[in-house]
Amino acid sequence: MSRPSLRTLRRHEITVAFARVLARHGQAGATIAAIAEEAGVAPGLVHHNFADKQDLYSALLEQLIAGFRHRIDARATTRKEDPLEAYADAALALDESSDTIAARAWMAVFAEALSDPLLFEKMRRLLDAEVLSLERRAKGRLTTRNASAVLAYIVGSFVFGAFAPRKAAGFAAPGAKKLLRALSTN
Amino acid sequence: MSRPSLRTLRRHEITVAFARVLARHGQAGATIAAIAEEAGVAPGLVHHNFADKQDLYSALLEQLIAGFRHRIDARATTRKEDPLEAYADAALALDESSDTIAARAWMAVFAEALSDPLLFEKMRRLLDAEVLSLERRAKGRLTTRNASAVLAYIVGSFVFGAFAPRKAAGFAAPGAKKLLRALSTN
């Protein structure tokens, strides 16, 4: 009896709407009402699917990192180039249209993490995990510090992309490749 | 007759308090009341010195960039090393105590700029100006794109520093030097 769960689907839809509203109107403009409207849904439904705003931010962070990793994995499997260069290309494939939203959403999540200890910890763990993942991909050619530096460059390019998408698209990926070459041993 | 104006001094004090509150409690926690308390001043005084919150954010951005440039200039005049390496060292001298506040304040201003068009434009101009300043310092050894990449790395290190101060302090400056070496011609 009863219906199957739409929870997962709805959560995803609402999180996407959340990212769009954040990107356009920032933290202050991202009211539950605005998010609901963007998702084409009643305000109460947001609370039915998310405990509170913390929950929304947490889900958004998961979705952002999932999107990032998906881009990386999709690229790595289809090409036969150097895995580090492929990583750089995929991570920084900043087409100015769609991923400006992601870049701005990242900014908002970074800022929100300043006031939400749980989100802050989650962010730390994600950064650590991403550094580790990059180290593994490098197979010994990158130290932890150098992998961190590469990730810092990527994050910085996202910030740049949030403010000057066109420019960031121009320098991000080539710069990352050069940085990787400079930092990786042998 | 009448008293001399304390406006400039008060604005500076309140802006410093603003940065501290933002760093500790984020955008949501940075209420006028909280800022006033941190500055040891009555709430009304904040409005006496700042038109509104936009004004506060704008002043904070100016103060952050001024601090950044001051670090750079102080360093460049005292040492006789390569100007680009000096730039990297000074920009990324992230001692984990004091400048974590600045790093987090930067995050908050980035996020706020998403919802405040004036602040957004100001940020764009500041990024452009900083890229130009770096190009000049490089005396032809850096293209605009490569200077942008270096600045992106610096910004990314700030973000990293906001979340993992100790780690960022370890890799930021050395990484920047290697990036500069890889990007600068001759």
Next chain:
DNA sequence: ACATAGATTGGTTGTACACCCAATCTATGT
């Protein structure tokens, strides 16, 4: 066809904030 559990709605409530302002205070020039 009917019963049921979950989905969805939109109005209500309490709270917390930015901004305002009237009153008071204090340092300076005359």
Next chain:
DNA sequence: ACATAGATTGGGTGTACAACCAATCTATGT
């Protein structure tokens, strides 16, 4: 000493929001 302009106070006001909830709807199993 007095007058003046700015500094400073703290509470008042309206607004806007998150969170809640009672009512209604709808898909699915039986």
